[in-house]
Amino acid sequence: MDTTLSAQIVYQRPQSLTEATMHYCPGCTHGIAHRLIAEVMDELGIRERTIGVAPVGCSVFAYNYFDCDFVEAAHGRAPAMATGIKRLLPDRVVFTYQGDGDLASIGMGEIVHAAGRGENISVFFINNAIYGMTSGQMAPTTLPGQKTTSSPQGRDVETMGYPLRMAELLSNLDGAGYVVRRSLHDPKNIRMAKKAIRLAFETQLRGLGFSMVELLSTCSTNWGLSPLESLKWLEEHMIPYYPIGDFKVAEPLKELKV
Amino acid sequence: MAKELLKGNIAMAEAAIRAGLEGYFGYPITPQTELLEWMSERMPALGRAFLQAESEVAAINMLYGAACTGARVMTSSSSPGISLMMEGLSYIAGTEVPVVIIDVVRGGPGLGNIAPSQGDYNQIVHGGGHGDYHPIVLAPASVQEAIDLVVLAFDLAEKYRTIVFIMADGNIGQMMEPAELPPMRPIKTEYPDWAVRGAMGRERRILSSIYIDPKDEEVTNYRLMQVWNQIQANEIRYREYYLDDAEYVVIGFGTAGRIGLSAVRMARAEGIKVGLLRPITLSPFPVPQIERLIPRIKGILVVEMNAGQMLEDVLNIVKGRVPVEFYGRMGGMVPFPDEILSEIQRMVCEGIPLDGDPRQRWMKRLAPVIHWQN
Numbered sequence: 001m002d003t004t005l006s007a008q009i010v011y012q013r014p015q016s017l018t019e020a021t022m023h024y025c026p027g028c029t030h031g032i033a034h035r036l037i038a039e040v041m042d043e044l045g046i047r048e049r050t051i052g053v054a055p056v057g058c059s060v061f062a063y064n065y066f067d068c069d070f071v072e073a074a075h076g077r078a079p080a081m082a083t084g085i086k087r088l089l090p091d092r093v094v095f096t097y098q099g100d101g102d103l104a105s106i107g108m109g110e111i112v113h114a115a116g117r118g119e120n121i122s123v124f125f126i127n128n129a130i131y132g133m134t135s136g137q138m139a140p141t142t143l144p145g146q147k148t149t150s151s152p153q154g155r156d157v158e159t160m161g162y163p164l165r166m167a168e169l170l171s172n173l174d175g176a177g178y179v180v181r182r183s184l185h186d187p188k189n190i191r192m193a194k195k196a197i198r199l200a201f202e203t204q205l206r207g208l209g210f211s212m213v214e215l216l217s218t219c220s221t222n223w224g225l226s227p228l229e230s231l232k233w234l235e236e237h238m239i240p241y242y243p244i245g246d247f248k249v250a251e252p253l254k255e256l257k258v
Numbered sequence: 259m260a261k262e263l264l265k266g267n268i269a270m271a272e273a274a275i276r277a278g279l280e281g282y283f284g285y286p287i288t289p290q291t292e293l294l295e296w297m298s299e300r301m302p303a304l305g306r307a308f309l310q311a312e313s314e315v316a317a318i319n320m321l322y323g324a325a326c327t328g329a330r331v332m333t334s335s336s337s338p339g340i341s342l343m344m345e346g347l348s349y350i351a352g353t354e355v356p357v358v359i360i361d362v363v364r365g366g367p368g369l370g371n372i373a374p375s376q377g378d379y380n381q382i383v384h385g386g387g388h389g390d391y392h393p394i395v396l397a398p399a400s401v402q403e404a405i406d407l408v409v410l411a412f413d414l415a416e417k418y419r420t421i422v423f424i425m426a427d428g429n430i431g432q433m434m435e436p437a438e439l440p441p442m443r444p445i446k447t448e449y450p451d452w453a454v455r456g457a458m459g460r461e462r463r464i465l466s467s468i469y470i471d472p473k474d475e476e477v478t479n480y481r482l483m484q485v486w487n488q489i490q491a492n493e494i495r496y497r498e499y500y501l502d503d504a505e506y507v508v509i510g511f512g513t514a515g516r517i518g519l520s521a522v523r524m525a526r527a528e529g530i531k532v533g534l535l536r537p538i539t540l541s542p543f544p545v546p547q548i549e550r551l552i553p554r555i556k557g558i559l560v561v562e563m564n565a566g567q568m569l570e571d572v573l574n575i576v577k578g579r580v581p582v583e584f585y586g587r588m589g590g591m592v593p594f595p596d597e598i599l600s601e602i603q604r605m606v607c608e609g610i611p612l613d614g615d616p617r618q619r620w621m622k623r624l625a626p627v628i629h630w631q632n
Contacts, residue, residue, distance in 0.1 A: 049456040053323070054466075063464045069454040071326045072466035074349050077319035080311070084323025085454070087307040088281050088331070092456050110319070113312040 014038035016047045018067045027220030027227025029184040030058060033126060034065050036194045037095070041068070044201055050093040051085055053078040055107075057099035058132040076107025079114035082121045093204060095122040101131045104140040104164050111170070118175030118209035122200040125166060128217040129238060136222030140164045143241055148222075163241065167214040171247030177209030179248040183216035183239060185231045192244075198258045199249075208250045216242055261436040266401045266426065269437055270334070270360055271296035273408040278443045280329035281307035283320035287336045288372040289428040290362035294334065306445075314339040318346030325355035326465045328453025330412050330446070334360035336428075337378050338369065340386075347421060348387025351482070352467025356415035358408070360424040362431035365590025373590025374428030374513060379567035382423050383541045390479055392486045393421035394493060395541040399516040401435040407538070409440055414493065416450075418485055425540060427563065429513040429592065486542075495538040496547055500526060504533030506605060507551055509572055510561035511537045513592065518561045521598035530606055540568065548575045557581045557605050561598055564588060566617050573616075581610040584620045597627075 013019075016038035024030045041047050047068050054062040056075035063070035073081040078096035086094045103111050103125050114121065130148055131137040137150040141163050145154040155163075171179040178200055182193035196213045203211035216238050218230035225233055264272075271293045274282070282297040294310065301308035307324070311317035317333050324331040335343065340361045350357055363378045365371040383395050394414050398404035404426055411422040449455060454463050469475035499519055501507065510518040515536035522534045535551070537544050551558075558580055560569045569584050576582055585601045587593045610616075624630075 048458045051454055051456060060468065063466065067457075067462055069457050069462050070464045070466075071323065071454055072353075072464070072468055073322075074319060074345055077315070077322075077346070080316040080319035081323035081326075083309065083316075084281070084283060084320035084325075084331075085327055087283075087309055087320070088324045088327045088329050089455060109312060110316055113316065 014042045016041035016067050018065055020064045022065060023061060024058065025221045027218060027230055028058070029128075029215070029217040030126065032184050032190060033124060033215050033217065034062065036190070036197050037097070037124060038066060039194065040198045040201055043198065044205070046093045046201065049091070050095065051089070053082045053085070053094070053096040055096065055098040055102040057102050059097055059099060059126065060133065062097050076102050076105070077110055078102065079107065079110040079119070079121065079123065083114055083119050086119065086121050090120070093122070093201065095124060097124045098126070099132065100125070100127045100129065100139045100141040104166050111166075112173070115170045115173045115210040115212070116175045118177065120204050120207055120209060121211075122204050123210070123212040124197065124200070125212055125214045126217045127166070127214055127242065128219040130219050130222050132219050132222055143237060165242060167212065167247050170210075170212060173210075175210050176212070176248045177250040178203040178211040178253055180246045181214040181216065181242060181244050183234065183244055185216065185218070185234045189244070195258050199253055199256065202256060202258070203250065203253060206252060208252060214242070216244075259438050259441060261438045263434050264401055264437045264439070265292060265432065265434045266404055267292040267362065267431040268296045269401050269439070270404050270408050270424065270426070272300070272439055273405040274332050274358065274412070275300055275304065276440050276442045277409045277412045278330050278445050279306065279332055280445055281324040281331040282333065283309050283311050283317045283324065283331070284333050285311050285314045285317050285335065285339060287339045289364055289431045290334050290336045290360065293360065293362070293431070314342035315345070318343035321357055322346055322350050322353070322355070325350065325357045326353070326454045328449035328455065332358040332360070334362065336362045336364045337366050337375070340378060340381065344381070344386040347393070348389055348391065349467045350421055351387065351391035351393070352389060352478070353465050354419040354482070355465065356419050358411045358415050358422050358424070360408070360426060363425060363427045371590045372428065374563065374592055375588075375590050376427055376512060376514060376563040376567070377588070378425060379540065379562070379564060382425055391482055392489070392541055393423050394418070394489060394539065395423045395425050396495070397425045397511040397538060397540050398430055399512050399536060400437075401430065401433060402437040404430055405437055405439060418489055420485065420489070425512065427513050490542040493539060494542050494544050494547070496544040497536045497538060498547075499534040499536070501533035501535065501551070504531055505556045506530070506532040506559065506602065507555050508532060508534045508559045508561055508598070508602065509537070509548070509568075510534070511540055511568065514561045514563050517593055517595055518598055520595035521602060524595060524599045525602045530602060532602055532606075543571050545575055548572065552576060552580050555580055557583065557610055559583045559585060559598075559601055559605055560616075561593065562586045563592060566620070569616065578612060581612050582616050583610045584616040586620065
């Protein structure tokens with residue numbers, strides 16, 4: 001009788017992630033987003049031909065965690081830098097990883113034009129409604145009434161304007177092939193987010209134009225909430241303003257089962 | 259290759275293509291737009307990357323990304339556009355990736371105008387972007403020299419992993435002259451060991467200008483300065499004219515240097531012992547060459563199309579040992595050879611004081627020329 005037990009690995013670090021310990025705060029969803037992207041890179045077998053572009057913000061050190069070639073952009077300029085790389089190396093997979101200050105504030109020009117050109121890059125947009133790295137200032141995605149260190153009385157839309165819904169905005173551009181919003185607040189939504197990340201890379205691999213997955217994320221430290229409270233706050237406050245959904249899905253993607 | 263009648267902007271564009279340019283990113287701005295237009299036709303026809311960016315900010319960051327692949331890449335612009343590129347320049351310098359940038363300088367400050375100027379000397383040679391870095395800056399005085407320097411620029415950029423500027427002006431960009439283009443070089447097939455092109459069968463590579471620990475950033479700065487020292491030691495370029503027996507020296511670069519040469523020739527015809535030193539590398543500046551002249555000359559006339567930006571560098575070398583005079587036209591105005599000739603004549607006949615401020619003296623002389631009412 002054979003008594004050897006065969007071990008079956010059901011969960012392990014994706015090859016596309018390095019061994020480095022992440023610097024993100026407890027409760028932060030950056031780690032989940034990183035892992036999902038890395039898992040998809042493994043599944044598609046694209047690690048060795050993928051080039052990432054890191055932003056300025058909390059994920060400025062993203063290049064430490066992905067085991068692929070990486071460059072570090074100036075604040076907001078990741079889509080332009082990714083464009084330069086993709087135009088020189090069209091058969092490589094190029095993605096940017098950007099926060100809300102980076103993408104929706106200082107980098108608004110670069111992201112809109114990258115989408116408008118149908119630039120064949122994938123963008124992973126972390127929307128946590130606040131500036132994390134500079135410790136909690138108002139972001140272009142900060143909700144009306146939300147208190148931050150630069151809107152201490154709460155965001156007053158009369159003087160500070162309204163939050164920007166980037167997925168909706170970019171989905172209106174003809175160059176966009178795949179633009180969706182997902183959330184990282186519970187397992188079901190995390191699984192949906194992973195599928196969307198997969199479809200964003202599939203969009204690029206098929207040459208269908210610009211792809212972006214907006215990921216609703218938490219910032220426990222700067223929201224002043226515990227990790228659990230943060231997940232609840234995201235669900236109760238962010239999702240009503242930033243609905244989860246598919247805003248642009250190019251026809252060939254609709255038939256794709258992932 | 260035979261000589262052809264070529265417009266400066268187009269000649270520089272074609273020279274870059276023949277030097278093996280793989281990617282161009284730019285934004286229209288007068289007086290360099292023909293350069294971008296030429297690229298838009300030629301680059302796609304050759305299967306190379308061309309993109310009209312949405313702004314100079316985007317163009318320089320596209321260039322930054324493209325440079326990280328180790329390819330030969332370039333942008334071009336004119337003064338206000340170069341101002342917008344300063345952020346990207348600092349990042350490129352900090353990441354130590356090679357790029358070539360052509361600046362067809364126009365009148366400023368502000369929107370200014372589209373006439374030829376040399377008002378970008380300070381923003382290119384002495385800074386612009388934040389932090390300590392030094393680009394190589396090459397200043398052509400003819401269409402032929404612009405062609406030759408564009409080709410050289412790529413070689414220097416790759417050799418030192420640095421930014422190389424061609425600082426032309428509206429004259430060089432717009433002027434047509436007979437010139438010879440170089441033969442077409444093949445696109446390179448091997449890329450440097452730092453290039454980010456996908457980690458196929460190797461360790462991943464990261465290109466970044468971030469050194470979060472100040473100790474590491476200081477070491478990086480030290481390395482940049484060491485490279486700069488090598489550049490200063492090896493890459494100074496200049497042209498000299500009639501300097502062997504010269505008692506007076508005109509120093510001017512680019513178009514101002516070329517007009518200065520006409521004035522020097524006119525003065526020579528009158529028997530004045532004057533010569534011209536025309537720096538080709540504004541950075542590194544020909545410091546030893548000027549130093550060697552000082553013991554045997556009676557005076558220096560600096561001529562520029564700005565308010566004396568290079569003048570500061572000359573004064574810094576001379577340190578009061580020889581009288582220095584300045585003549586400049588600003589805001590898109592170009593001096594005539596006659597104006598410089600009369601400056602030479604006045605310098606020789608009246609002499610110039612060793613002390614005092616040459617810029618203040620020049621402003622007094624310029625006031626009636628520009629009909630200053632005050």
